[in-house]
Amino acid sequence: MECPDREYYPFFVVVFLTVVALVIFWPVFDMAVIGGSLAVVLMPVHNRLSRSIRPSISAAAITIGLFVVFALVAYITLLILRANTGLINQIFVTIGSWLASPSTRPGAFGFTLNKDTLEVWLAKGDALFVNYWTTLADNLLLIAFKGIVLFLSFFLLLLKGTAIKERIFRHLPEPIKGYCDQLVPVTVDTLYVIYIVQFAIAALTFFIALPVFYLLGYGNIFFYSFLAAFCELIPILGSSVAFLIVGAYALALGDLRGLLIMIILGYVVVSALPEIYIRPVLVGRRVKINPVIMFVGLIGGLLTLGLAGFVLGPLIIVLVMKSYRIWTDERKAASDQVEPALPVDTIP
Numbered sequence: 001m002e003c004p005d006r007e008y009y010p011f012f013v014v015v016f017l018t019v020v021a022l023v024i025f026w027p028v029f030d031m032a033v034i035g036g037s038l039a040v041v042l043m044p045v046h047n048r049l050s051r052s053i054r055p056s057i058s059a060a061a062i063t064i065g066l067f068v069v070f071a072l073v074a075y076i077t078l079l080i081l082r083a084n085t086g087l088i089n090q091i092f093v094t095i096g097s098w099l100a101s102p103s104t105r106p107g108a109f110g111f112t113l114n115k116d117t118l119e120v121w122l123a124k125g126d127a128l129f130v131n132y133w134t135t136l137a138d139n140l141l142l143i144a145f146k147g148i149v150l151f152l153s154f155f156l157l158l159l160k161g162t163a164i165k166e167r168i169f170r171h172l173p174e175p176i177k178g179y180c181d182q183l184v185p186v187t188v189d190t191l192y193v194i195y196i197v198q199f200a201i202a203a204l205t206f207f208i209a210l211p212v213f214y215l216l217g218y219g220n221i222f223f224y225s226f227l228a229a230f231c232e233l234i235p236i237l238g239s240s241v242a243f244l245i246v247g248a249y250a251l252a253l254g255d256l257r258g259l260l261i262m263i264i265l266g267y268v269v270v271s272a273l274p275e276i277y278i279r280p281v282l283v284g285r286r287v288k289i290n291p292v293i294m295f296v297g298l299i300g301g302l303l304t305l306g307l308a309g310f311v312l313g314p315l316i317i318v319l320v321m322k323s324y325r326i327w328t329d330e331r332k333a334a335s336d337q338v339e340p341a342l343p344v345d346t347i348p
Helices: 006-024 026-041 043-049 055-083 085-100 115-129 132-138 140-170 174-216 221-233 240-252 256-287 291-305 309-337
Strands: none
Touching: 026 043, 026 140, 026 174, 026 309, 043 055, 043 140, 055 085, 055 140, 055 221, 085 115, 085 240, 115 132, 115 240, 132 140, 140 174, 174 221, 174 240, 174 256, 174 309, 221 240, 221 256, 240 256, 256 291, 291 309
16 A cells, blocks of 8 residues: 655645544533624625735724624623513513422423423523523533634634635645636635524514514513514524424413414424525525525534534535535536547448
8 A cells, every 4th residue: 555645744634633623622612603704705805904004903993893793783682681571570470380290291282392491492582591691601611702704714714814825725736726716706705604593583583573572462562573483593592492482382372373373383484484595595596505405504504513513504504505516517528528539430
C-alpha cells in the first residue's frame, strides 16, 4: 500500500485538528454556525461600508448593530412576558393541578404519553416561560460564552471571510476549485433564503394566529399570537410549542372546544402547514430544490444538529443536489463532445 504524497500531509493535519475542535467545542458549535452564516448574509453590507471606512471599523459597527438588534428583541420579549406574568402563571398552575389530580387520565383523551412525561414537559415550559429569570441566572455563564462565540465568529468571518476564502481557493486543484466556484453562489442564496423565510414565517404566524385565538375566546389574543410568533422565530421551539401549551390549558379547563381549535386550527393550520409546505416551497423555489427534499433537510437538520441544523440541514441538501447537477451536466457535456466515428465510404 502506497503512502500518500507528503504535500497532502498538511491537509490531513488540518482535517484532524478540525474534527478535534468540533468535538471539544461542540456545545458552542451552533453559535459558530449561526455567527458564520449571518456573516455571509451581511457580507454585502460590509463590502459597501468598507469602501468609505476601514474594514475593521465596518465589521465592528455591523457587529455592534447586530448585538443591539438581539438585545432589543430579548428586552421586548422579557417586557411582554413580565407584563403577562399573571396569565402565564395561571396557565401553568392550571395545567400542573390537572396533572397532579389522581383522577387525570391522559389516555382517556387519546394521548399515548403518560403523566410523568407530561410533567417533564410542563417543567421545561415552566422554566422557559414562567421562571425565566431563574433559568437565565442558572445558565448565565453558558449563555455569556455562547454569546461571545456568536458575535466573535460573526465579527471575524465578516472581517476576514473573503480573505480566508481566497487563500483556500488559491491552493485548491483546478477541478475542485471549479466545483467550489459554482457552489459559492448557491450557498449564499440558501443562507439568505433561510433567514428571510424564517422571519417571514414568524410574522405570518402572528397574523394568522390572531383569528384562531379570537375564536378560542380566552382574550389576550395579541399576547397568545406573540407567543406563537416568538416560538416560531426560535427554530428549536416552533409555534407548535405555544399551541400545545394553550391546548393543554384548554384540556385542563375541560374546554374540549378550545382543545379542538388548538389542534385543528392552531397546530395543523398555523403551525404545521407553514413548516410542511410554505417554508420548503419558498426555500426550494429559490434554490430549485424539490420542496419534499427541502422539508427532509430542514427537519432532519433540526433533529440531528439542533440549532446548527437549522442552517446546516437545508444547506447540505442544497449543496449535495447542486454538486450532483454539476456532475451530471459535465458528464452530459463530455458525452456530447464525443461523436461516433462515421464510416468512410470506399470507392471500388
